[in-house]
Amino acid sequence: MLNYFHLFNLPESFFVDEQAVRQAYQRLQAQHHPDRHIGYSPEEQHRALAMASDVNEGWRVLRSPVLRAGHLLALRGMDQGEVSLSPEFLMQQIAWREQLESSGQLRQLEALRAQLRHEMDHEARQFEQELARVDAPKARSAHAHLQFFHRLLQEIEQRVDHMDEES
Incomplete structure (x- = not known):
């Protein structure tokens, strides 16, 4: 590789x-x-x-932070195996998605975007720590969280762009 x-x-x-x-x-x-x-x-x-x-x-x-994290996992042979997400994170995912769907105003989207960027920054630090500890399951989990945040932030950007086009 x-x-x-x-x-x-x-x-x-x-x-x-x-x-x-x-x-x-x-x-x-x-x-x-x-x-x-x-x-x-x-x-x-x-x-x-x-x-x-x-x-x-x-x-x-x-x-790309997400691709870079995946590359680091692969370089260390830590990219194999199941990723288990906590029930708390899964519930939080649902809540963030519902918040996105109910955000009809630009300021609501911007607030959600700021919150998710903060969460993604925290998860990035967590990923780096788990990688340093060579804790493959936790590093893969942090990578999965980063992927989720990246996708949701992309969806927010698309909605913001769509709102800009309509105004």
């Missing part, structure tokens, strides 16, 4: 310096762009194309 942190010369951590990720991406993209390898042998052109593809995928993964 390709380690995107190593490819980008970054420390393996959930919390990354976004500017360092961007700079590494730009450097790698300039270095391995297929257009820079015109006139080279077909093998070298193929390697450059494969590397450019890896760089693009690394950029996609390292920019």
